[in-house]
Amino acid sequence: MLLERAEPTDTVGHPSSAAVPSLVAVERVPDTTARARGTARWARRHRAGLVLGEALIAASAAAVVLLAHDGPVVGSVLFWAGLSLVVAWPALLAVTGAYEERWFGVGSDEFRRVGRAGLLLLAGMGFVSYAAQLDLSRALVVLAVPALTGATLVERYAARRVLHRQRMAGRCVKRVVVVGRGGAVLDLVDRLHRTRHAGLDVVGVCVTPDDRSRVARVTDLPVAGLDDVVELAGRVGADTIAVTSASETASQYLRALSWQLEGTGLELLVAPGLVEVAGPRLHIRPFDGLPLLSVEQPRFEGWRRVLKAALDRSVAAVALLLLAPVLAALALAVRLSGPGPVLYRQQRVGLGGQHFTMLKFRSMVVGADQQVAGLSDGNEADGLLFKIRQDPRVTPVGRWMRRLSLDELPQLVNVLTGGMSLVGPRPPLPDEVARYDTSVSRRLLVKPGLTGLWQISGRSDLPWEEAVRLDLRYVENWSLALDVQILWKTARAVVSASGAY
Numbered sequence: 001m002l003l004e005r006a007e008p009t010d011t012v013g014h015p016s017s018a019a020v021p022s023l024v025a026v027e028r029v030p031d032t033t034a035r036a037r038g039t040a041r042w043a044r045r046h047r048a049g050l051v052l053g054e055a056l057i058a059a060s061a062a063a064v065v066l067l068a069h070d071g072p073v074v075g076s077v078l079f080w081a082g083l084s085l086v087v088a089w090p091a092l093l094a095v096t097g098a099y100e101e102r103w104f105g106v107g108s109d110e111f112r113r114v115g116r117a118g119l120l121l122l123a124g125m126g127f128v129s130y131a132a133q134l135d136l137s138r139a140l141v142v143l144a145v146p147a148l149t150g151a152t153l154v155e156r157y158a159a160r161r162v163l164h165r166q167r168m169a170g171r172c173v174k175r176v177v178v179v180g181r182g183g184a185v186l187d188l189v190d191r192l193h194r195t196r197h198a199g200l201d202v203v204g205v206c207v208t209p210d211d212r213s214r215v216a217r218v219t220d221l222p223v224a225g226l227d228d229v230v231e232l233a234g235r236v237g238a239d240t241i242a243v244t245s246a247s248e249t250a251s252q253y254l255r256a257l258s259w260q261l262e263g264t265g266l267e268l269l270v271a272p273g274l275v276e277v278a279g280p281r282l283h284i285r286p287f288d289g290l291p292l293l294s295v296e297q298p299r300f301e302g303w304r305r306v307l308k309a310a311l312d313r314s315v316a317a318v319a320l321l322l323l324a325p326v327l328a329a330l331a332l333a334v335r336l337s338g339p340g341p342v343l344y345r346q347q348r349v350g351l352g353g354q355h356f357t358m359l360k361f362r363s364m365v366v367g368a369d370q371q372v373a374g375l376s377d378g379n380e381a382d383g384l385l386f387k388i389r390q391d392p393r394v395t396p397v398g399r400w401m402r403r404l405s406l407d408e409l410p411q412l413v414n415v416l417t418g419g420m421s422l423v424g425p426r427p428p429l430p431d432e433v434a435r436y437d438t439s440v441s442r443r444l445l446v447k448p449g450l451t452g453l454w455q456i457s458g459r460s461d462l463p464w465e466e467a468v469r470l471d472l473r474y475v476e477n478w479s480l481a482l483d484v485q486i487l488w489k490t491a492r493a494v495v496s497a498s499g500a501y
Contacts, residue, residue, distance in 0.1 A: 042172040043101040046163060050099065051090050053155050058089040061148045065140045077134050081125075085140075088124075089148060092117040105163045106198050108481050111153055118149030164197040173201040174267070177233050179226065179257070180244030182211025186218065188244055188271055203236040226253070230260050242269045304480060311480075312422050316415035323409065330361055330406055337397040340366040343410060348427040351447045356419035358427055359410035363398025364391075405494045411450050423483040424449025425471035443471045446478060451490040 062082030069078060093099060098113040122145045128134065129141070166172045176192065178185050185205050192200045204222040206229050207215050216223045224232040229241060241261065243254060258268055320327075331342045344362040347355050394402065401407040414420040420427065427448035433441075453470040474482070 040101075042166075043104065046104055046159070046172070047099050047101075050156070050159060053159070054090050054093060054152055055086050057151045057155060058086045058148060061144045061151070062086065062140075065144050068139060078140065081134070081140060085144075085148075089117070089121065089152075092120050092124075093152075096120070104199075105160055105167065108485065110156060110160075112481070114149065114152050114156060118145060118152075121145050121148075163199075167197050167199045170201065173199045174240040175203045175236065175238040176200045176240045176242050176269075177204045177206060177229060177236065177238045178202055178242050178244065179206045179229055182207045182215045184244035184271075185211075186215065188242065189219065189221070192242075200240070200242070203238055204232045206232060229257060230264060230266070233264075233266055239265065240267045240269060242271060244271050308421065308480065308483070309418070312415050313418070315422060316412045320412050320416065323412075326406075327409060330401065330409070333397050333401075334361050334363075337395050338365065347430055348448065349430055349433045349444065350419050350427065351444065353433065353444050355430065356414065358420070359413055361398075361401060361407040361410060363395060363402055363407045364393040365395060408450065415450060419447070421447040421449045422451065423474075423486045424452055425474060426452060426454050426467065439472070440468055442475050443468070445475055451486060453486065456486060456489040456493045 062085045066079065066082050093114065096113040096117045097103070098110060098117060103110040103113065122141065125141050125145065163172060173196075178188050178192075180188075185207050189202050189205065192198065192202050202221060204224065205215060205219065206224045206226055209225060212223055212225065222232060222236055232238075233241065241257070243257070254270070261268055334342045340362055342362060344360045344364070345357050346360070348358040350356050398407065411420060415422055424447050425443040428436075428443065433444070436443075453474050454467050457466075457470055
């Protein structure tokens with residue numbers, strides 16, 4: 001079973017939210033130590049708060065339906081149905097696993113389980129009403145249940161934000177000892193440090209003898225050998241052991257380590273080394289007692305792609321209609337800002353390497369492309385990008401539009417015509433693509449997006465390698481649910497103007 005799944009689901013304001021590594025729970029031993037009881041304490045408090053909040057939401061939904069009902073209510077079938085809703089809703093959430101600690105704070109599984117509970121409640125009420133010939137109010141089935149599900153999703157999101165703040169302050173976390181070869185250990189330590197909202201706080205490392213001195217020089221964490229895991233965990237007060245995928249942590253060592261942890265209350269996790277693959281593509285499959293990690297191939301076609309294209313064009317068409325006055329005002333502002341066209345047209349590379357003309361409101365002076373060579377010494381970006389925080393080519397109106405990403409609104413036309421998607425990798429320039437290696441070229445397996453993981457994770461502040469990694473993560477793990485999460489978080493990223501210049 002997966003303990004954590006790396007999805008950018010949930011952490012706008014945490015630049016590396018998409019970098020949470022997948023950790024597979026190999027074995028969960030009994031919680032017999034004070035450390036484990038301390039870890040479980042915050043989870044119990046969090047769970048109790050969720051149960052209480054969701055019971056109150058169910059009570060509110062039932063009360064609204066009862067108050068809106070004409071005729072006597074007390075003692076009626078509708079009254080008892082509303083009363084049972086207060087108990088049934090938290091019970092269904094428990095049945096679907098929405099109260100399990102492993103889903104708290106990270107990934108989309110928590111929200112998916114809430115949605116599943118809503119479908120079960122809707123189906124259950126419909127079946128009981130038909131089978132028992134109960135005269136339930138349509139408002140209870142058609143309106144109250146969807147509203148109850150939506151309100152619970154909002155409540156879960158708010159609870160997650162509170163949990164993230166607590167974890168960033170060092171509370172509600174698991175204290176982790178990372179085990180493995182030096183390079184893999186340092187990489188996992190860095191990733192967990194950059195994703196503190198995931199709730200895994202590294203307090204010590206155990207590495208091979210050859211790596212001890214090197215690791216000790218680059219980290220201030222306690223360092224021990226591979227045979228001293230239990231001793232170090234007791235010394236630093238850890239409650240979790242995370243093992244990397246290095247050769248020294250092969251099956252015999254991992255089995256021996258799991259035996260050592262029996263009865264200690266320490267949880268054993270294994271990083272499978274597939275940090276860019278997460279979500280529904282990872283499964284544990286037992287083969288005659290041998291558990292293997294199954295990695296499904298990414299899918300770049302099928303009905304989900306058709307649905308994505310239909311949603312892209314529908315949303316783009318509606319957005320263009322609703323934003324028509326805003327677009328007209330922006331066009332007028334650009335026209336009055338100086339000579340030059342209102343729209344800036346640039347060749348970009350899309351799906352399968354096909355070129356298309358991307359549209360933006362002009363935010364620079366005319367001829368800005370020809371001035372790049374003279375400004376190359378001031379380039380603040382690495383890799384293949386060219387970025388200057390105080391770019392002299394940007395007009396005053398353009399600088400304001402860029403901070404709010406308003407200059408990118410004409411790209412809705414590109415979405416409508418099929419050249420772009422609402423969500424996807426950053427649309428690259430032909431010169432960039434010409435210098436891509438094989439791995440980076442995988443960005444072209446999907447349409448570029450108006451927004452994406454790069455948009456909600458720092459935009460221009462991101463290093464080149466981090467921006468590429470986020471794009472590849474999206475390509476490898478694309479789903480409609482992920483698109484919805486990114487769109488939800490884009491609004492906050494735009495308002496905060498983080499990394500926009």
